Amino acid sequence: MSHSPEYEFTKSLYDAKQSYVTNLECSITGKDDYKAGEIHGLSEAGRPLLVRYDLDAIKNSVTRDEIEARPGGFWKYREFLPVNGGDNVVSLGEVMTPLIPLDHSVPGGCDVIVKDEGRLPTGSFKARGLALAVAMAKELGQNHLAMPTNGNAGAALAAYASYAGLKTTVFCPDDTPIVNIREIELQGATTYTVNGLINDCGKIVYDGKEEMGWADISTLKEPYRIEGKKTMGLELAEQLGWEMPDAIFYPTGGGTGLIGMWKAFDELEKLGWIGSKRPKMFSVQAEGCAPIVKAFEAGEEHAPLWKEAFTHAWGIRVPIAVGDFLILRAVRESGGSAIAVKENHIFECRDRVAKQDGLLLCPEGAATYAAWELALEQGQVNTSDKVVLFNCATGLKYPMPETDRFLDKNQPIDYNRFK
Numbered sequence: 460m461s462h463s464p465e466y467e468f469t470k471s472l473y474d475a476k477q478s479y480v481t482n483l484e485c486s487i488t489g490k491d492d493y494k495a496g497e498i499h500g501l502s503e504a505g506r507p508l509l510v511r512y513d514l515d516a517i518k519n520s521v522t523r524d525e526i527e528a529r530p531g532g533f534w535k536y537r538e539f540l541p542v543n544g545g546d547n548v549v550s551l552g553e554v555m556t557p558l559i560p561l562d563h564s565v566p567g568g569c570d571v572i573v574k575d576e577g578r579l580p581t582g583s584f585k586a587r588g589l590a591l592a593v594a595m596a597k598e599l600g601q602n603h604l605a606m607p608t609n610g611n612a613g614a615a616l617a618a619y620a621s622y623a624g625l626k627t628t629v630f631c632p633d634d635t636p637i638v639n640i641r642e643i644e645l646q647g648a649t650t651y652t653v654n655g656l657i658n659d660c661g662k663i664v665y666d667g668k669e670e671m672g673w674a675d676i677s678t679l680k681e682p683y684r685i686e687g688k689k690t691m692g693l694e695l696a697e698q699l700g701w702e703m704p705d706a707i708f709y710p711t712g713g714g715t716g717l718i719g720m721w722k723a724f725d726e727l728e729k730l731g732w733i734g735s736k737r738p739k740m741f742s743v744q745a746e747g748c749a750p751i752v753k754a755f756e757a758g759e760e761h762a763p764l765w766k767e768a769f770t771h772a773w774g775i776r777v778p779i780a781v782g783d784f785l786i787l788r789a790v791r792e793s794g795g796s797a798i799a800v801k802e803n804h805i806f807e808c809r810d811r812v813a814k815q816d817g818l819l820l821c822p823e824g825a826a827t828y829a830a831w832e833l834a835l836e837q838g839q840v841n842t843s844d845k846v847v848l849f850n851c852a853t854g855l856k857y858p859m860p861e862t863d864r865f866l867d868k869n870q871p872i873d874y875n876r877f878k
């Protein structure tokens with residue numbers, strides 16, 4: 460089977476040189492003797508591990524211009540990714556996701572752009588993290604992957620793992636949108652629904668992983684999903700001419716993307732590819748599940764379990780996050796904030812952007828628009844600020860309002876009604 464030139468080019472990038480990974484480091488204690496090339500979960504302290512690179516070597520081996528000239532999506536950031544060898548690269552036709560300005564649904568003069576992640580394989584930005592997690596599992600010889608999911612992560616895991624020939628078992632809350640559950644199963648994962656939330660599903664994986672020999676691919680419990688999500692920051696920097704926007708609004712569940720982008724900006728500054736300016740990072744949650752917002756407001760470093768979590772923005776219905784302190788640190792260091800939005804506000808914003816700008820946001824993406832509106836009202840951002848909202852998935856995977864206009868073809872049609 461012959462692949463596209465982009466695909467062949469991507470593989471050749473990974474065959475041409477080894478990764479620049481030096482070691483992995485505990486994100487809370489700084490203990491840094493976790494070796495590359497070995498299987499890792501959380502650190503000994505029970506917190507996420509961060510992948511470290513030889514940034515000087517990267518600086519000497521590639522330029523911004525060379526990266527910009529490469530075709531394809533996130534795999535092109537080869538020097539910033541941990542995979543060794545083209546055969547471990549799993550690619551389903553990734554694209555650089557577009558930046559779409561909102562021209563009609565925001566007040567005149569506002570510079571608000573949406574990074575539309577719904578265009579990635581499996582329709583969400585989970586593709587970034589899971590492509591990397593699957594590639595690394597393949598490289599490290601893991602062959603049965605398990606995860607809890609609110610839908611999109613499971614779909615991306617299933618697709619990439621099936622492509623790579625790895626087995627997957629997935630657990631979702633039983634009220635996950637049906638399209639997600641079926642999609643996961645159809646793409647090759649054995650899928651179970653569970654009468655609980657994502658953390659209950661996570662416990663099933665945690666308790667069973669030793670007996671089953673599962674690789675636990677839960678958010679931040681293996682080190683490589685962050686590296687995949689980091690490419691959002693690399694891509695954004697490249698697309699904006701290596702200038703940071705004034706603010707980024709990110710819908711926060713486990714926080715992988717926010718933590719990943721923050722790491723990307725740090726790596727880019729160390730290479731001298733961007734300056735010291737950082738966007739204000741806004742962590743967006745729903746009022747029915749806002750552990751990070753509560754901890755932010757209370758000045759805490761950690762965010763305890765949120766009880767009776769509720770929201771129809773499933774991707775951010777995450778009652779507890781193992782990387783809570785990393786999200787909170789990034790938000791605070793950036794001078795940003797954590798904002799909770801009302802459920803009905805989310806859907807009002809989804810409808811407005813769809814009707815006025817022709818862009819169907821997912822509820823989590825619509826939540827970032829709602830949070831931006833609040834931040835503007837409260838003076839946390841200005842109308843002149845360049846703002847990036849993340850639409851993390853295609854709006855097509857979520858329930859939509861019913862329509863009930865009907866025509867009987869056997870009756871005379873009153874064309875006046877269409878005026």
Ligand SMILES: *Cc1c(COP(=O)(O)O)cnc(C)c1O
Binds near residue numbers: 710712717852
């Ligand atoms: C997973 C997900 C999120 C949350 O992303 P994190 O980086 O884990 O915080 C938000 N929206 C959608 C649609 C998701 O699938």
